[in-house]
Every structure is written in structure tokens, then in C-alpha cells.
Amino acid sequence: MARTITFLLLTLLLSCQPKSQTEPAPKQYSVPAEVEPYVQAFLEQVRQRNISVPSDNLIITFGQTTGQDVCGQCDRSAGKTPRITLKADGDCWKTAFGQEREALVFHELGHCWLNRDHLKTQFPIGAYVSLMNPDDVSVYATCRYPIGGDVCDKRPRRGYYLDELFDPKTPTPAWGK
């Protein structure tokens, strides 16, 4: 009986939701010109992998971030255009290398278009398993400062990190073992 009442209440609640909450907002696409090449590079990866993303629905702006990621932030909620905010200053964008900019945009698109959450796991050598780690998007960047015992120029790892971004079941690469 209690179950039936709960069910009835739920049905009632769901059917009472105002229409504006269930209808998705119109699609929008607005990306700064200097970020666009990285979004296009992401879409090239999407095409190569025969998957689909809502590529006509995205807003990217430069501004202050408030979330967990230091240099960027993805706000995604059902029915709304995914919104990425990038921090323009310093190492985040202005003085960042190409691979670092790409990796930042790819990380945020990982949240916004691939619906991925953060993954903190590390390989035994200390390198992150995923570009979706919350601390460091320079996982496949060229050498800036040698840190710890890991190699400094990580560009050869790009292929693995992009595979993992689109498929978290990607096997551990030889350098991660």
C-alpha cells in the first residue's frame, strides 16, 4: 500500500513540473576564435572514433573559475547548453604551450561533451592514468620543468591520453607499467 501511495505521489510530482524545466534550451554555439582550433581538433578525434557529441551546443568564455579545476570549468546541467569557462591569465592560457592549451580544452570537453568525471588514479611511475585527473592537464605536454623522476617531454604520450579520454577501458601503455 505504502508503495502504491509513493508511486502515486511521484507520478503527481513529476506531472506537476512546469513545462520550462522539461523543454531543453535552444542550442547555442559560441567559442572564442583562439579556442576554436582546439575544439576543431577535438572534433577531429571524435570523427576518427566514429562517436558523436553535441557539437552544435557549446559556450566557451574566458573568465574566473570557481570549481575544482584551476584553469577551467565545465558547467553542465540537463537541458542547458554546456558552458566552459577558461582562465585567461598566466600558465593557464596566455603563456601555456599549445599542448597545454589543447589538453585544458580537451579536459573540459571531456566533462561537457563526454560526460566524464574526474579520475585521480596514477600509474606506478606516478603519471596520471587520465587527462581527466583534477590536478594536472600537462600529462602530454612538452618539457617545462623537470619534476620528480618521470620523463620531462611527455608529447609521445598524447596518443594514449586521447584514447583513454574517449575510452576509459584503454589498456595501460608500456610506459605506465
Ligand SMILES: [Zn+2]
Ligand atoms: Zn575537471
